[in-house]
Amino acid sequence: MPGLATLIAANPRPRQRPTRYVVAILVAAVLVVVMIANSVLDFAYFDTIPGRTSLYGLLAVALVALATYVGVRAFDRDPKTRARHLVRAGVLLGLAALLWLLFSDVFLFAGSAGPGVAVACTLACVPTTAFGLFVVRRLDRNEKEPWRLVLVAAAWGAIVATSLVVWGESLWEAVAVRTLVPGPGLDASRAFSAGLLEELGKGTAVLLLFLVMRNEFDDVVDGIVYGAAVGLGFNFMESIAYMTNIYAVLSPEGAGGVAAGFQWYARQVLGLFMGHATYTALIGAGIGIARQLPSRRRKVIAIVMGFLAAIAAHFSWDAWLSFFPIESSLLGLVEVHLRTVLMTGPFTAGVVVLLVLGLRNESAALADQLRKEAALGGGTVLPQEVAILTSPWKRWRERMRAVDRGNVRAYFTLARLQAAQLDLAMERWHRERQEIDTPLEAEDELRRQILKLRGQAAF
Amino acid sequence: MVPKQKKAADTAIRGRPIRGRLKALTRLAGVAAGPRDPVFTLYRTLLAYGAVAILILLAGAAEFIYFEPFGKPAGITVHIAGVYRYDPTTHKTLGPDQRTFTRSDSFAAVVDWSGLPDSITVQAIWYDAFQNVVGGVGPGRPSELSADTVIPAKVAEGLKYHLPGQYIFAVERLDGNLPVEVLGRRIVLVER
Numbered sequence: 001m002p003g004l005a006t007l008i009a010a011n012p013r014p015r016q017r018p019t020r021y022v023v024a025i026l027v028a029a030v031l032v033v034v035m036i037a038n039s040v041l042d043f044a045y046f047d048t049i050p051g052r053t054s055l056y057g058l059l060a061v062a063l064v065a066l067a068t069y070v071g072v073r074a075f076d077r078d079p080k081t082r083a084r085h086l087v088r089a090g091v092l093l094g095l096a097a098l099l100w101l102l103f104s105d106v107f108l109f110a111g112s113a114g115p116g117v118a119v120a121c122t123l124a125c126v127p128t129t130a131f132g133l134f135v136v137r138r139l140d141r142n143e144k145e146p147w148r149l150v151l152v153a154a155a156w157g158a159i160v161a162t163s164l165v166v167w168g169e170s171l172w173e174a175v176a177v178r179t180l181v182p183g184p185g186l187d188a189s190r191a192f193s194a195g196l197l198e199e200l201g202k203g204t205a206v207l208l209l210f211l212v213m214r215n216e217f218d219d220v221v222d223g224i225v226y227g228a229a230v231g232l233g234f235n236f237m238e239s240i241a242y243m244t245n246i247y248a249v250l251s252p253e254g255a256g257g258v259a260a261g262f263q264w265y266a267r268q269v270l271g272l273f274m275g276h277a278t279y280t281a282l283i284g285a286g287i288g289i290a291r292q293l294p295s296r297r298r299k300v301i302a303i304v305m306g307f308l309a310a311i312a313a314h315f316s317w318d319a320w321l322s323f324f325p326i327e328s329s330l331l332g333l334v335e336v337h338l339r340t341v342l343m344t345g346p347f348t349a350g351v352v353v354l355l356v357l358g359l360r361n362e363s364a365a366l367a368d369q370l371r372k373e374a375a376l377g378g379g380t381v382l383p384q385e386v387a388i389l390t391s392p393w394k395r396w397r398e399r400m401r402a403v404d405r406g407n408v409r410a411y412f413t414l415a416r417l418q419a420a421q422l423d424l425a426m427e428r429w430h431r432e433r434q435e436i437d438t439p440l441e442a443e444d445e446l447r448r449q450i451l452k453l454r455g456q457a458a459f
Numbered sequence: 460m461v462p463k464q465k466k467a468a469d470t471a472i473r474g475r476p477i478r479g480r481l482k483a484l485t486r487l488a489g490v491a492a493g494p495r496d497p498v499f500t501l502y503r504t505l506l507a508y509g510a511v512a513i514l515i516l517l518a519g520a521a522e523f524i525y526f527e528p529f530g531k532p533a534g535i536t537v538h539i540a541g542v543y544r545y546d547p548t549t550h551k552t553l554g555p556d557q558r559t560f561t562r563s564d565s566f567a568a569v570v571d572w573s574g575l576p577d578s579i580t581v582q583a584i585w586y587d588a589f590q591n592v593v594g595g596v597g598p599g600r601p602s603e604l605s606a607d608t609v610i611p612a613k614v615a616e617g618l619k620y621h622l623p624g625q626y627i628f629a630v631e632r633l634d635g636n637l638p639v640e641v642l643g644r645r646i647v648l649v650e651r
Contacts, residue, residue, distance in 0.1 A: 177646060181638045182586045182627050185526030188519055220501055248651060252562065253618050282508070289505055292498045302502060305509030312512035315519055350508055354501060361497040 024211035028065075031204060034164065041167055060099040064159050067092035068152055072212055086148060093155050113248040113256075121243040121260060128268040129154070129236040132277065136228040139355060140221050141392045142362050143422050149209070149216055150229045156205035157233025157280070164201035169193055184322075191319035195311040198234070202276070203283040203307055205230045210287045218426055220288035220358035223306075224351060227284020231276035238276070239267040270337065274344040275317075281351045282310040288358070292435055313347040363390060369425040369432070380450045381421055389421055402457070410457065417453040424450060528639055535576065537630045537643035540569040545611050552609060559648045562620040567611035568628040568645060575601040580633040581642065585612040588624025588649070598633050623651040 036058065071089035137150050172193040180186045206227050210217050217223070243263045247256040267275065286306015290299040324339040326332045367390045373381040381389070388394040395418050402410040424446045430436040431443070541556030545567035552567055560566050570583055581604065582597030593615055596607040610628070614621055628645045631638035 177625065177627060178644070180527055181631060181641050182584065182590070182629050183526060183638060185523055187590065188523040188526070192519065192523075219498075249622055252620055285501075286505060289498065289501045293502060298502065302505055305505045305512070308512040308516070309505070309508040312515040316515050319519055319522070354504060357497075357501055357504065361501070364497070 020211045020214065024208055027204065027208055027211065031160070031164070032065075034167075037167070058163075060096045061160055061163055063092050063096035063099065064152075064155050067096060067155075071148055071152060089148065089152075093151065096159060097155060113244040113251070117247050117256075117260070118240070118244050121240045121247070121264070124243070124264050125236050125239045125268055128264075128272055129232055132232045132235075132272045133229060135273075136225055136232065136277070139228075140225050141359065142221075142366055143218065143419070143426055145216060145222060145225050149213060150225070153205060153209060153226045153229035154233030154236070156208075157202055157230035157235075157276075158237040159233075161198070161201040161205055161230065161234050162237045164204070165197045168197040172197070187322065188319050191315045191317075194318045195313075195315035198276075199279060199283065199307060199310045199314055202227075202230050202234055202280045203310065206280065206284045206287055207303075210291065214291075217288070217291060218430070219292055219362055220285050220354055221362055223284035223286070223288020223291070224281045224355050224358070225284070227281040227287075228273075228277040228351075230284075231278070231280030232272070234280070235267060235272070235276040239264065242267065266336065266340075270340050271344070274340050274348045278344060278348045278351055279310040279314045282306055282313060282347065285351065285354045285358075289354075292433065294434075309347070309350070313344070317343055365429045366390060366422060366425045369428040370421070373424060373428060378447060379454070380424060380447045385421070389418060389425075413453065413457045417450065417457050420446060420450045420453055526637070532640055533579070533632060533642075535579070535632070535642055536574075537581075538571040538574055539628070539630065539643045539645050540571055542566055542568045542628065542645050542647050545609070547611065550609065550611075557647070559650055560621070561650055562623060564621070564649075565611065566647065567609050569609055570607075570630060570643070572601040572605050572608065575642070577602050581630060582633060582638070583607075583610050583628070583630045585610065586627045586629070587612070587615060588622050588626065589615075591615055593621075593626075598636075621649045623649050625649075 067089045070085055070092060133150055133154060137144055137147070173190070176186055176189045176193070180189055206223070209226050210223070217226070243260040246263050247260040250256045250259045283306045286302050286304070286309070289306075290302040293299050293302060320343070321339075324335070324343065326335045326339070367386065370381050370386045370389055371383075374383045374386055388398050399411045399414050399418075402414040424443065427436065427443050427446060431440075542558070543552035543556060543566065544554050544560070545552050545565040547565050552569060557566070568583070568585070572581075575581060577600050579601070580598050581601060582599070583595050583604075584592055585594035587593045594611055594613045596604055596610055612621070612626060612628070626647050626649055628647070629641050630643040632640040632642055
């Protein structure tokens with residue numbers, strides 16, 4: 001048994017770190033208070049339709065919070081009970097989503113567009129959002145984030161973040177339309193409201209993930225993945241709201257279906273990545289970079305910069321959309337695409353730059369750690385495996401070879417082995433950079449797991 | 460230990476103590492010579508994005524201030540008698556002052572221009588729920604607009620009914636061609 005001093009030296013922890021769970025609890029408590037006050041005040045003073053939805057939707061929000069708690073607890077349990085906890089979390093999340101859709105349907109749109117339209121709009125948005133989440137998750141080519149966390153992020157974006165902004169935006173709107181000169185000034189004010197409040201609402205979800213699930217939040221790449229997932233969830237709910245609303249508005253004119261279809265295309269195809277996903281990915285990138293910075297001052301600056309970039313990106317779209325008018329002719333179809341590419345494209349390109357840089361750093365660091373682990377000679381990583389593990393393409397080819405040699409099960413066993421080896425490299429990387437909370441025993445446990453998996457894979 | 464070596468390099472070159480600017484330069488050289496953390500490249504990139512973001516938000520604030528200039532309001536208000544149902548064939552209003560209308564209702568605001576000084580330029584505008592201008596009079600001096608006391612909200616081009624949502628009727632004071640102040644305002648709701 002190594003002595004305590006040896007363990008502490010091998011597992012250095014920055015002193016005087018604020019307990020992040022306490023920060024997370026504080027953020028969550030503020031969220032709960034804001035949300036309840038938001039819903040009650042909106043209901044009492046404005047009685048807007050979204051306000052009513054928000055009040056009745058509190059139950060759905062509570063279910064999401066409970067599902068997140070159960071899901072997070074699952075990680076502390078042994079694998080036998082973990083599955084049960086994850087199933088519970090999944091059921092709670094599913095119930096919350098259904099309940100929220102029911103509330104939106106009944107209180108927002110059933111009176112005008114009708115439940116059939118609401119269901120049709122929802123069904124139209126499910127495959128595109130699912131595709132978006134699939135692509136976003138695959139961006140992390142070295143260590144894919146668990147589906148459960150990606151889905152929790154999307155659910156927070158769809159249900160919690162949308163609820164958070166209702167009161168703020170209603171209050172802002174009520175004051176603005178009564179005090180400002182209608183026109184560009186009022187438009188700019190609305191754009192500030194949307195940029196600030198919606199990005200703060202969505203960003204809080206990413207911040208909570210960062211505080212609570214630090215082990216699954218490694219770097220800028222993970223930040224972009226979680227941020228984009230939250231944005232896709234928000235975009236999902238907003239798309240349904242806009243589609244059903246525009247259907248209700250234009251159906252008496254006989255153009256409801258076409259208008260809703262156009263909204264779907266603009267938000268779920270053209271704006272799937274170039275919209276909320278980009279904005280919240282910028283927040284995630286800031287938090288992801290902060291994760292790996294040594295000083296607290298720089299961490300705060302990185303997080304603030306991420307938020308500022310997201311707010312500015314969102315603001316510029318809402319405020320300056322009218323500078324790119326769309327003609328009602330065939331040329332308009334080209335203009336719609338050009339407008340999105342010109343206005344949101346640069347921000348999406350900015351996210352891609354951070355992603356590419358992040359992936360390059362991560363790949364180099366993992367390769368280095370895998371080589372160091374192989375040099376230990378413990379059998380967890382073999383020298384000839386380093387080149388395979390650092391290339392997603394070679395990893396896949398190796399898994400396919402395993403299928404040729406054995407069966408489909410061999411494919412999955414090897415996939416688990418490769419994932420565990422990369423987890424170990426990631427753990428080593430964080431420990432080397434002195435940015436890890438987990439004890440050294442966790443790393444040794446990972447090694448034991450790898451050796452067990454290697455035995456199962458018959459290597 | 461690394462810190463001790465660093466201190467030694469900082470405090471002496473060929474046995475002489477280093478002071479002032481030279482000390483600062485030696486420290487700078489020490490930083491440059493250290494291993495470059497790629498996370499700082501990401502950090503600097505993010506700082507650049509943040510700088511661009513600040514510029515965008517400042518441009519937005521400038522736009523807002525241009526259209527909502529700070530300054531003393533003229534202290535003038537216009538009397539809006541109300542918003543009434545409107546008969547487009549007779550150009551007359553009907554019934555009591557209302558705050559809500561149905562999509563198929565025609566409605567108009569009634570303005571009393573007589574209380575405004577003739578030295579200012581004004582206009583009255585109807586904005587629909589999508590911020591489209593759907594009616595109005597002016598710009599002109601209040602005496603020039605005195606015949607236009609009933610200002611109807613028109614149905615947006617290409618539509619059969621009013622769009623649902625909040626409609627804003629605003630009487631604005633202009634400076635040059637720019638509306639700078641709302642002298643009177645009414646908000647009505649067109650129900651779904």
